[in-house]
Amino acid sequence: MKLFASFEPDLIVLDVMLANGNGIDWCKDARSYTNAPIVFLSSHEEDEIKISALTYGGADYITKPFSPGVLMAKIKAHLRRVSTGRREQLLELPSLTLDYYAQTVSMGSKSVYLSKKEFSLLSYMAQNVNRAVTVDALFQLIWGMKSLEDTRTVAVHISNLRKKIEADPANPETIITARGIGYMLVDRGMT
Template structure:
């Protein structure tokens, strides 16, 4: 079985070495970088399955780095940060993060979260495509195309979209989406679903402020609408 690859981006060498040691103990392949510029180069060559990313890099915001990296990868991104403010957490998740762990952190808890994310990446993969009007999901490659244009989604975004696509034209509750994608062990709350739905709309809707693909059903949740009038975004 192929080993998962974990990339660590933190300007604190001690953090990098601690996380790498725990990753190797779990049998993962790992590599790290101390700054954003080198981390982008490492991203291209290493092709990680999951990234552990500091919110505060030496000369750059980790959130900005995450937003830029989303043009090149849909790897799960777990933020590490000493910042506990809600607005920082919301910003980190809004710009492509999948999870948020505050410092000081327990390496054991961090590894449990990493393994939980990787389980969800591997669960339910099949060599199949699901084609909707203007939208194609590849469950094996965990990728999405709108027409011929690839759309880069985070693991959480892909999980939400794929579940709704398999239940197309059916309202799904926020609680159901949260339990499916984040799991019962998650320390997040259900408001996280709204953040990721908003990010999805920015990527697949012609007008995210007036969505036609992912619509809100008041009192019921969200629905992915599939009808022939919908076309790939240009």
């Protein structure tokens, strides 16, 4: 589950029996983080388990023993469906490209790896490019809290974001501080 904070998988292969838990319960929890197809593998052939796995978010169920060729064919079929149904959702600025589907950011040919919160912050500021966004608005949007208890939470995430996208994080030119208000994503190509 911790990995969902740093990347969005294209597909998950999951065993029903996990070393320290149940794959079906894990799948239920994972659905709050990802819509990626989940292919279950199991030695259980009971219909109740298959139905439960598919009901709680599984896209497919393969019974052991299985042919590696069949597993690969099913994985490729699920990936084809995902990519065919995917409409590229890009926000392109002269200096940054945000892919909302893949939750990725690129600067020219360089990929920038962001946490989910960092991506959400950058995404919101990119949708309001060259406009100041209040710390309160960022905190409420990203953390879902109405009262701002600690502005340092936003500041720490902005600092981490600057380290990843600024040429000189100590003298930011892309994410600047709007004194007394919050932050602004500046795109010089749009000014």
